[in-house]
Amino acid sequence: MTSKRKKYFKPYFVLVIITSLFCTSTIGQTNLNKQNWIHGSDDCGENTDELIQVVQYDENTWILRQNKCTNYEAPFMFLFLGQDKALLMDTGATKEEVSFPLYETVNTIVDHWRKKQNKEIELVVAHTHKHGDHYAADDQFNGKPYTTLVDLQKTDVINFFKFKNWPNDIVDFELGNRTLRLIPIPGHQEASIAVYDTSTKLLLTGDTFYPGRLYIEDWCSFKTSINRLVEFSKKHEIKYILGNHIEMSLTDGVDYPMGSKYHLAEQKLPLTIEDLNTLQLSLLDLGDKPTRQIHKNFIIYPSK
Template sequence: MSSMDKMKDAVVGSNWASALPRKSYEKLERIETTNEWFEVYQLPKDVYAIYEPGHFQEVISYLIIGEKKAILLDTGMGIGNIYELVHSLTDKEIEVVNSHSHFDHIGENYKFSKISIFEDSNAINTLTKGYTVEELKEHATNLMFAKVPPKDFLAETYMMPPCEFDLLHDGDIVDLGNRKLKVIHTPGHSSDSIMLHDEENRILFTGDTFYPGALYAHFDEPFYGKSNLEIYLNSLRNIANDVVPHIDYLYCSHNEPVNEPRLVEEAMKALQAILDQKASYQVDESGLRRYDFDGFAVITKD
């Protein structure tokens, strides 16, 4: 089901910042810090959501506290100093797990001594080489910012150095002592995407496989790797069937941290409708389709 409506940009709307501040954050416990770039929220079960509302990506990293150590799920944009911030929140040893290798999730990997990412050729290549100034320049323009970045951030030198890393596999257990996080490979958005399932605490950390916003399923280039809508649907179907019945919380990596598990099934149905050509969409000037659903959208190639 097509639509003749045209839009300028399916990904970055001209009024994207009008959604800020998001009302859902009013219900969460904010932790005051001296770092003005991040907003930090205490979530149930010893988890901190570390939100970057000043940039279009609105990325959220998670500090997951365990008895023996803490896991930082992603290191954000590399605009603010997340290394300093997380060490002010806990005195535990902190290890990094990347939900995937896109630039907005690995920005400060290089500052940490232990990083793990899913074993995938694109992810390995990305962390081995990092991101250059040229690759990131469009993400450092004024149009991408809703507030002034830190004084020590310079758009003209914004880049991400390579880092050393270990490899994760589907089914691996990340043991924090009193809590265990199961690695679930969920390709579709990217080939290296994972979720972390905290079974005992009934939490699913979704990475970019689901969040309340535009889900990107249109990538096919070296910078982002390759998305695949059929594989994406299969990942969501597996999560909906095998994991959602056993969780109370979705902790998502963009826009709003705490979401209802039922949304995974809604996203699964949405992708099925797209593949069955039963969903309406708009096409933008670059040839991308945007399908809007209740609480999220899906971006594909036309």
């Protein structure tokens, strides 16, 4: 495993990609319905992809994907830059910096932003929820300058973001000329939150809603959370709904085997409001009984 991982260590490649993105003079918005992502290899020993794919969505928004060959979960991470603070949502599925240089990658972007703003920008590192494939690299950020790490328990999330009536209130988190709205969505995991960026209209839904197996720990809470997201979507313009993984193939209703390190022809990342409404109606139909149900773009997948 160690020798194989050495093959993945290509820090210069990561830096080259980031540097080349900074050179773009005018940055529009990336079309995420067309965006392809690194998706592993049949033989990971031969994989030549970057360790972390870095996609600049617009001037101050970045989307990162972990290489599937370092961890099959291949989670996505999101970085929002404001005039006073930056927010990184999630730290991926691998702890080691050598095979997963997340701090280096994120800090390069934030440092560039700091220089552009000509001021210190605090980096806040938070999580969509408390599962190991989304906080493994937390330690890389621990004790780093101008960096605040939000702890993982539900109470930590409530206290840090100042929720007063979890899970029924929505709180704003100000980055400086950029407001994020945080929506509690327990059910997949009790500390799950969705993040809505009022600037880009991106809605992050973590592992609660993504093109894949929607593992449900608490059926009743999950249903209520999906209702909450639907209500939110009626009152807010949403450009893309973005979750944390891709597990569905381009063939309707067909997911990749669990643990697969190669996703040939995987579905695109965004889901739609129609998908969300379909999920809400399906959950309503299923009633109180946790039931597995396959849909075109996702699978309802109770854990028990």
